[in-house]
Amino acid sequence: MNATRTSFSLKSAIPIGLLLLLVSILCAKAGQDVTVKIPFDFQAGNTHFAPGTYVLSLDQALAGSVTIQSADHSRRATLLTGKSLSSSVESAPVVMFRTYGDVRFLSAVQGESASRRWEIVASEAETTLARNSAQPVVASFKAASTDTDAGTK
Numbered sequence: 183m184n185a186t187r188t189s190f191s192l193k194s195a196i197p198i199g200l201l202l203l204l205v206s207i208l209c210a211k212a213g214q215d216v217t218v219k220i221p222f223d224f225q226a227g228n229t230h231f232a233p234g235t236y237v238l239s240l241d242q243a244l245a246g247s248v249t250i251q252s253a254d255h256s257r258r259a260t261l262l263t264g265k266s267l268s269s270s271v272e273s274a275p276v277v278m279f280r281t282y283g284d285v286r287f288l289s290a291v292q293g294e295s296a297s298r299r300w301e302i303v304a305s306e307a308e309t310t311l312a313r314n315s316a317q318p319v320v321a322s323f324k325a326a327s328t329d330t331d332a333g334t335k
Contacts, residue, residue: 214293215239216275217253218325224279224286226250227305229259238277238291238325240300248291248300261288263300275325280318282311289320294327 216238224231235253243249243260251258278290287308292299304312312318 214241214327216277216291216293216325216327218277218323220277220323222286224288225305225307226259226288226302227261228307229257231257231259240291240293246300248302250288262303263291264303266290266299266301275327277323277325279321279323280308280312281321282308282315282318285311286321291325 217235218238219235220231221233223233229250231250231252237251237253239249239251241247246263246265247260248263249258249260274292275294276292277288278292279286280289281287287305288302289304290299290301
């Protein structure tokens with residue numbers, strides 16, 4: 183009887199697992215792009231970016247991720263995030279940075295829907311700097327949303 187339970191559980195688990203994988207893939211494809219011009223150097227994860235125009239792809243590489251790429255395609259990084267339903271008071275889309283002195287880190291992206299926000303997981307470098315610094319200043323930049331279904335990036 184125990185072998186029958188194990189067989190039944192395995193037969194049920196496989197389709198459920200495949201369904202979850204499919205939903206995850208479809209959610210990743212349902213992302214959006216946000217374009218923003220940033221006037222200063224900054225860090226996104228462990229990658230340094232110079233001032234310039236960047237495209238941030240939300241939930242496209244992987245559900246719960248933000249991919250940032252320079253407009254000239256010379257720099258790129260994919261970052262893990264935590265989604266939040268709370269939003270800033272600013273109209274969407276918005277890109278936010280935590281600033282420690284003259285060092286800035288990408289901290290959050292609020293998508294086209296003001297109710298969805300992607301909080302960037304702090305890198306080791308930011309965590310170390312935060313321990314040894316005063317409270318960071320948060321800077322926000324208005325961004326433009328790009329329709330990913332039209333293939334524009």
